[in-house]
Every structure is written in C-alpha cells, then in structure tokens.
Amino acid sequence: MSTAGASPAPAGFAAAGSAAPASATTAPANLSEDQTAALQEIANIGMGQAGDSIARIWKQFVALSVPRIALVESGRIPTLIHHFVGDARVSAARQAFHGAMRGEVLVVIGRGNRDQLGELMGYDGQLDLGEEQEMLLDIANVLGGACIGGIARQLGADVGFSAPSLIGTDLDSHAVVRPEELCVSTALCVEVCFTIESNQLSAHLIALMPREELVNLAQLLDRFLCNL
Amino acid sequence: MTVSVLVVDDSPIARKMLRKALPVDWDITVQEACNGEEAMTHYRAGKVDVMFLDLTMPTMDGFEVLAALQKEDLNCFVIVVSADVQPQARERALGLGAIAFVAKPVNAESVRTVLREYGVLV
Numbered sequence: 001m002s003t004a005g006a007s008p009a010p011a012g013f014a015a016a017g018s019a020a021p022a023s024a025t026t027a028p029a030n031l032s033e034d035q036t037a038a039l040q041e042i043a044n045i046g047m048g049q050a051g052d053s054i055a056r057i058w059k060q061f062v063a064l065s066v067p068r069i070a071l072v073e074s075g076r077i078p079t080l081i082h083h084f085v086g087d088a089r090v091s092a093a094r095q096a097f098h099g100a101m102r103g104e105v106l107v108v109i110g111r112g113n114r115d116q117l118g119e120l121m122g123y124d125g126q127l128d129l130g131e132e133q134e135m136l137l138d139i140a141n142v143l144g145g146a147c148i149g150g151i152a153r154q155l156g157a158d159v160g161f162s163a164p165s166l167i168g169t170d171l172d173s174h175a176v177v178r179p180e181e182l183c184v185s186t187a188l189c190v191e192v193c194f195t196i197e198s199n200q201l202s203a204h205l206i207a208l209m210p211r212e213e214l215v216n217l218a219q220l221l222d223r224f225l226c227n228l
Numbered sequence: 229m230t231v232s233v234l235v236v237d238d239s240p241i242a243r244k245m246l247r248k249a250l251p252v253d254w255d256i257t258v259q260e261a262c263n264g265e266e267a268m269t270h271y272r273a274g275k276v277d278v279m280f281l282d283l284t285m286p287t288m289d290g291f292e293v294l295a296a297l298q299k300e301d302l303n304c305f306v307i308v309v310s311a312d313v314q315p316q317a318r319e320r321a322l323g324l325g326a327i328a329f330v331a332k333p334v335n336a337e338s339v340r341t342v343l344r345e346y347g348v349l350v
C-alpha cells in the first residue's frame with residue numbers, strides 16, 4: 001500500500017496553480033547574494049512562526065533547523081529530498097500556494113513514530129490509515145500556512161492556499177517527488193526540519209517554487225531590501 | 229554618555245533590520261558580530277553595554293553566549309532577538325539572564341519599548 005489513499009495528482013508544480021510556461025527565458029539565472037540573504041532571513045522568520053504554530057498543537061518544544069535554500073534542477077529534487085530526510089520510510093502531504101508567490105509546500109514525516117505523533121495530535125492508541133492521512137493533512141495545513149503565510153507577510157505579498165492533499169503514507173524518500181511529473185526544469189527549494197528531541201520525531205517542510213517564479217520573487221525581495 | 233551596542237546575528241539582513249529599528253535619538257556606537265564567538269570577543273574587550281543577540285547561529289548560538297556571559301559575570305544588558313518565538317525559547321533565554329525577548333521581524337516600536345522598560349533609554 002505504498003501510496004494508499006494518495007492524491008491522483010502528481011507531486012510537483014503542475015498542480016500548484018496555472019500551468020507553468022515551458023520556457024524560462026525571462027527567469028533570472030539565480031537570485032543575487034543580497035536576495036538570497038534576504039530570503040534566508042525571511043524564511044527563517046517564517047519557519048519560526050510555523051514552529052510556534054505546531055509547538056502549540058504538539059504542546060512540546062520544537063527545535064528548528066536553519067533553513068537551507070537551493071536552486072536545483074528538477075531531476076535532482078528526489079535526491080535532495082532524500083538527502084534532507086534520510087533513508088527512513090516516510091509519509092508526505094503537499095499544499096499549493098498561489099497569488100503573488102506560486103509553488104507548493106511538501107511536508108515529509110518519518111513513518112516510524114507515527115503513533116507518537118498521533119498522540120501529540122490528540123489521537124488515542126494506534127492510528128488507522130484514515131487517521132494517519134487526516135493527521136498528515138492537518139500538519140501540512142498548519143506548517144504550510146504558517147511558513148508561507150509568514151514569508152508572504154514580510155514581503156507584502158498576498159498568497160492563497162489550496163486544500164492540502166496526500167502524496168502517500170509509506171514512501172521511499174526518493175519517491176516523494178517524481179521529476180518526470182514536474183512541469184519545470186529548475187526549482188527553488190527551501191527546507192527546514194522541525195524536531196521534538198525527546199521523541200526523536202521530526203517533520204521536514206520543503207517549499208518548492210518553479211524557476212519562472214524567481215522573477216516575481218526577486219522583485220519582492222528587491223522591494224524588501226530597498227526598505228531596509 | 230555614548231552607549232556601546234553590539235548586534236549579534238549570522239544574517240547580514242537581520243543585522244541591518246535590527247540597526248534600522250534602533251532609536252535615532254539614542255546616543256550609541258554600533259558594532260556587529262556574526263556569531264557567538266565574535267560576540268564574546270567584543271564582550272571580553274569590555275566594549276559592550278547592550279547586546280542584541282540572535283539565538284540560532286552557527287559556531288556558538290545565542291543560548292551558549294548567554295551561558296558564557298553568566299559565567300563571566302554578565303556585565304551588559306542582553307536583549308534576545310529571535311525568529312524562534314516559542315514560549316519555551318523565551319523562558320530559556322530569560323532564565324539565562326537576558327533582560328528581554330523580542331520576536332523577529334523587529335520593529336522600532338518593540339525595541340524602544342524594551343529599552344524604556346529597562347531604563348536603558350530615557
């Protein structure tokens with residue numbers, strides 16, 4: 001049941017809003033050093049807000065990693081996610097955001113501690129598949145909304161969110177994203193890890209934005225930098 | 229009397245945001261450090277009256293700086309400026325001797341309020 005209950009839509013940018021244009025001729029090659037530094041700090045603050053939101057639900061202190069930012073070719077995204085998450089079997093959900101910034105957030109959770117996680121989320125005893133899926137969608141919704149919402153607020157950008165959907169509940173970490181199903185060649189990837197140290201429990205949040213979105217993002221970051 | 233301020237953050241953007249939030253009518257000299265070790269070097273040189281301290285930094289994080297300062301008699305005001313806004317982070321920072329905890333993104337108003345509260349700024 002490797003993808004039991006999975007959303008029929010592929011994991012990737014294809015479902016993140018309107019179809020991305022095939023060419024990226026207007027996209028900058030990369031963000032400048034200043035733009036990257038600004039995004040790093042803004043992501044840091046957004047992730048801090050997401051950490052606080054999930055800590056209030058879990059009623060536990062959540063350790064936050066420093067966000068990692070990378071511009072990667074879509075073919076390398078599965079390897080990158082495996083690098084972030086490790087070898088464990090994982091469950092994953094996704095949530096698209098659109099508006100002044102467009103992309104999607106993936107939430108990837110190691111499957112080993114799902115009952116402990118269920119307990120923190122208020123479920124009793126061993127989780128059945130339906131409960132596990134519901135829990136994943138709830139976590140994706142909280143983390144995605146708080147993080148991307150926090151980033152957008154700082155950039156003065158309006159974003160909306162689609163309902164979260166399930167990628168799968170027992171996946172190899174390489175299989176969370178399938179590059180052949182992505183509509184873009186390059187993506188901006190922002191990753192952070194939320195950990196409850198006492199339970200050895202961690203959730204990874206990975207925001208992916210198609211390279212075409214870099215033009216918009218670069219403008220928003222420039223405006224932010226101008227106001228400093 | 230001119231007050232010596234040290235802004236400690238690994239992010240150059242965060243340091244800029246903090247400097248911008250400092251009161252313009254405050255008689256200060258400002259120095260910057262990009263990790264805890266650099267902050268301790270400034271402190272040990274006796275040049276820090278008020279330290280604005282980030283928590284998440286490579287090399288030596290904000291909590292480690294607070295612990296080191298306590299061992300060395302904590303002879304300055306430390307205001308923690310943090311993206312991690314969980315109540316436990318605040319409690320831990322205050323427990324380690326910080327006088328205040330300001331959530332990122334900082335704004336001039338919250339910085340001024342904290343400085344006034346502790347009589348650092350009249």
